[in-house]
Each structure stands twice: as C-alpha cells, then as structure tokens.
Amino acid sequence: MKNIVTIVGARPQFIKAAPLGMALAKVENFRHSLIHTGQHFDANMSKIFFTELGIQAPEVNLGINGKTHGVLTGRILEALDEILPQLKADMVIIYGDTDSTLAGCLSAVKMHIPVAHIEAGLRSFNRKMPEEVNRVLVDHASDLLLCPTKEAMKNLKEEGITDKAHNIGDVMYDMCLLASRKAGTISTILEKLALKKQGYNLATIHRAENTNSKQTLQAAISYIKEAAQSKPVIFPLHPRTRIAAERFGISLAGLTTIDPVGYFDMIQLLQHAATLYTDSGGLQKEAFFLQTPCITLRDETEWVETVEAGHNRLWHTPNFLPKRDIAPYGDGHAAEQAINIIKEYF
Template sequence: MAAKVLTVIGARPQFVKAAAVSRCIATQDGLQEVMVHTGQHFDSGMSDIFFEELSIPKPDHYLGVSGGGHGQMTGRMLEQLETVMLEEQPDCVLVYGDTNSTLAGALAASKLLLPIAHVEAGLRSFNRSMPEEINRIMTDHVSRFLFCPTRTSIENLAREGIVEGVHHVGDVMFDATLHAIEKAAEKSTILADLGLDGKEFSLATIHRAENTNTKENLSEIIDYLKRRSNDNAIVLPLHPRTKQAVDRFGLSLSGVHVIEPIGYLDMARLLSCCSDVITDSGGVQKEAYFHRKRCTTLRSETEWGETIEAGWNRLWKAPDGYRDQTEISDYGSGQAAQAIVDYLMRL
C-alpha cells in the first residue's frame, strides 16, 4: 500500500509551495496525498485562482475556517483537523511555513502522535511579537522531519537543540518560480490590463499584522509609498486585511495604483517586469531575488537575512543601503520539492 501524506494548507503562500511538492508526490507510486484546505484564505482572489492556475488538485477536505482572532481561528482549525486526521489515518502530516494553518496542523498531528514534516523549517526573525515567529518555533519543536531552505535555518534549529531529522533541501518557492516564469509570460495579460506595457513601476505588497493593526504603523507605510511614487509608479495588489484597515482608519491610498488581489501567474508577471519590490511579505522578498529585483522590506527584521547579506534586499529604516550583490546558493537549483519527496519516500 502507498504511504498516505496528509497536507495542510490554508493561505496563499502555502498554495504555491504545495503545488511544487504535490506535483512530485503525484509521480511517486509509493505515496498518496490527501489535501486539506483550512479556509484561512477563502475568497476567489486569494484561494480559488491559485488552485486553477497551479493545477493543484481540489482539496479532499475543505474546513471553511477563517476570521476571528489568532487563538479562535487556530482552535477551530485544530478541532476540525483532528477529526480529519482520525478519519484519514495518515502516515505523515505535511505543513508549510508559519501561518495559523501551519500551527493547527502541527498541533493536531502531535496530539495524535502522527509524524510531522515541516517545509520551511528553521526560519527565525527573532521577533516574538510576530504571530508567525511563534508559529514557526512551535511547529519546528513538534516536527519529526524538518526541511530547511537554507543553512542558516539549520543553524537556528541547532541553537534550539533540534538536530535530528533536519535536512537542507533548498527553497520550494524557487521551484515554483521557475515553473511559473514561462507560463506567466505566455498567459498573463496583467501588464496590458493595467496599462503598464513598456512602463517602469515598483511592485508593493502589505499584509502583516504588525503593519496593519495600528493606524500609526499603516499611515507611516502609506506615506512612504506615496513618497516613493514621486519617483516611480507604485502598483499595490491590496490584501483584504489591508483594505479593511485602510477603511477602518480612514486612510487614503491616493497616488498609489491600487488593484484587487491577483493570481500567481499575474504576480509572477509583475515581478518579472517591475523595477523593484516593496513588501512586508517573507515570500515576496525571496521571489524578488528569484526574479533578480531589488527589494525594500517594510519591517524591522527579516527571516531571510541572506537576501540582505547578498545585496538584494534592505530593511526600509536601515541607515545603510544595499550591499554588493552576490548570488545565493542556499536556495538550490529548483529541485527542493523533489528532494522533500525523496526524503519522505525513504523516511
């Protein structure tokens, strides 16, 4: 019988990572995947379009859990995921990244004594006020298989006493980017739709809780974008959380080219053609590098420190500029997903 891997996803970055790994699982006779979508990102612009564009199989279980506080959301997911795991009896539970869905999947599996595999293990921003940082730490400490994108992430785990089951596989987001670049150039019409053909623009994203939960922080970021727009047009796909915060605080995004949330192929096309990137997203920081675009990170720290060391990224309030640019070998050659599946087959 094939070993059963239960994959837990719920947020946009996880759809992209899971697509790369799921493609590899589908080629293995010895593995069967059961996909569970928690519903954390539930609307068509943040969820459905990714399944369509990335050819991700329809989830076997859709939990429909979204909204509410972090504890409420995680608790509801935990309860429903436990029921699914008891029904499916998987041999391994696969989780991605650092969202509430990640933590809920890991906690549900750990309570049932199921082996947990964590993709993007070992990342640390060293800022425990970030919900994502707590999610990462707790997930790593209950996981049996820890798939690390960089050597720094392996060192982070070792400092916390985690050395068993740790594997450096590279970054599955690089796999996804390589898969998407040609497809996006062929299928995406986003540049023509926005009137950006042949024009220079910066691509921005904002969604982190620490940047959207207070009027002061969000106002400061919007003012920064407006100043930057004096030099270059700013295209901002507006995350639902950010839109709600802008409306709640009575702020204005005039001067910024605001668009609705977009699919992965349109995002890949914008990344390919923009002049630079401004973001608070960990994933977009890396994608900027994969497209060889300089990035300004709207945070006081980053879990992807190698992008700063290599001169492709900078923190927006840092007093110094970009360092000399070098290549980042840790992310691998686009075979991270296959390496993960190979380890799962052996382990």
C-alpha cells in the same frame, strides 16, 4: 499504501504545495490528500491559485477564516482532530508559519501522526510576530524539518534540533522557475494596466504588525506613497489591508490599487517591476529569484541572506549592502528531495 495529508490555508502555502503535489503524484504507494483550512478564502487569494497551479482539489475545505489568532487556531485544530483520523493520515505535511501550520502540527502530534515541516528553521528573532512564535513551536514539535537554506539549518543547530533537519532547498524556487518561464505567455496583466517594463514599482502589505494599528499602517502607506512620486506604485490590495485602511480612515490616493492577482500575474508584475516594497516573506524570496530589488517593510526579516547579499534591504536602513551573487535556495529540485526524505522516513 501511505496516506500523506497536506494542510494549507494561505497563498504562499498553495505555491509551496504545488511542486510537492507534483512530486507526490509520481510516487507509488503514496495516497495524497489535501486539506484547505480556509484561512485565505477570497477567490483571488485562494481558488485562483488552485486553478492556475494545477493543485489537486482539496479533499476537505474547512472554511475557517477571520477571527483572532487564538480563535482561528483553535477552530482549525478542533476541525482537524476529526478530519485526520477519517483520512487515516500516516504523515501530515505543513508549510511555513501561519495559524493553519500551527494547528495542523498540534493536531497531528497529539494523535502521534508524524509531521514534516516544509520551510523549517526560519527565524526573524522577533517574538512579537505571531509567525515567529508559530515557526518555533512547529519546528520543535515536527518529526522532519525540511529547511530551505544553510542559515535555517544553522538556526536549528543553535536550538539543538538538527537530528531531524535536512537542507533540501526552497520549494518556492522550484515553482518560481517554472512560473517565470510561463508567465510571459499566460499573463496579460502588464497590458491590462498599461505598464512598461521597469516603469513602475510594486507593493504589498498584509502582515498584522503593519495593519493592526493606524500608526503602523499609515507609516507603511506613507513610505510607498513616497516611491509613487517617481514611478507609479501598483498595489494589489490584500483584504486585511483594505479593511484596516477603511477602519482607520487612511487614504490610498496616489497608489494604483488593484484587487489581489493570481500567481502568474504576480510573477509577471514582480519580474518587470523596478522595485518591490513588501512585508511578505514569500515575495522577498521571489523578488530575489527574479532579480528585482526589494525593500522590506519590516524591522527584520527571516531571509537574512538576501539582505547580506545586497538584493534586499529593510525600510529603515538607508542603503542596500554591496550586491553579490548567491545561490542559497537549492537547485530547483527541492520538492523531489523532500519526497525522497519522506520515503526514507517510512
């Protein structure tokens, strides 16, 4: 029996973990445990995703959140150093680029527990982003690098670590395909907000680079307010963004602010929005999956293929590139491929 431990802490990781959990449940001689670090603790950012996506209840919820990047990472690392031996972990699976990801990786490798990194190889090439630092460190420390795209494989080749890399496709695509089929029957968010399909824009802001200073947050808010002059902008308000706006005295008047929503409500909103404005890496991809034009509120993106194919553009560039069809994210069976590679590893 192999004990596989998944470590998650933030909304995108819950989504990525769902198809992996489904695939793991079908494997004999694998016991799957889940640790929730607590990095996203608000019920609308955490509990609802476990309920909606059918994710198994966490074996452990560390309840660690807030603080600076260093304090958060350190406290999660300290807690995992006790928990992973108790769970007798034979492998740790981590996702994406958060502080929970880095802490999970560091704790495991220092105890010689193999690490599989889902969504490996992404690069924005901006080391001022804490997520970029996390990505690089985790990829160089992990034992299996499970990449979502050819571009990610190319990045790892340039860093000399392709011997442990595999292009499996994107597990978020697996989940989005399933959710887009269900959202229309499960979600009533359009009716609740009295929205017409294609009659509104959708926006989210949460990254530190946009919320850590009054100047950057004001610029992002002003940008989406311009979009609200032609169509209403639905703005699910991340707790970090709400706190920052209050602290800096930035008015959100002119935007339709709502509490964070569950996965199926977000898929429904995204699927029928005229345009998405976001600094979220996950939502950039989901917009592409659902063929919703995306304007990324950043100066670079790790999902460069969506920009090159004209489905996405950075906010400070004037126009979308010519649109063309691409299929860079696999065939919707990335989770199954990941599990097969993990089985082969053992």
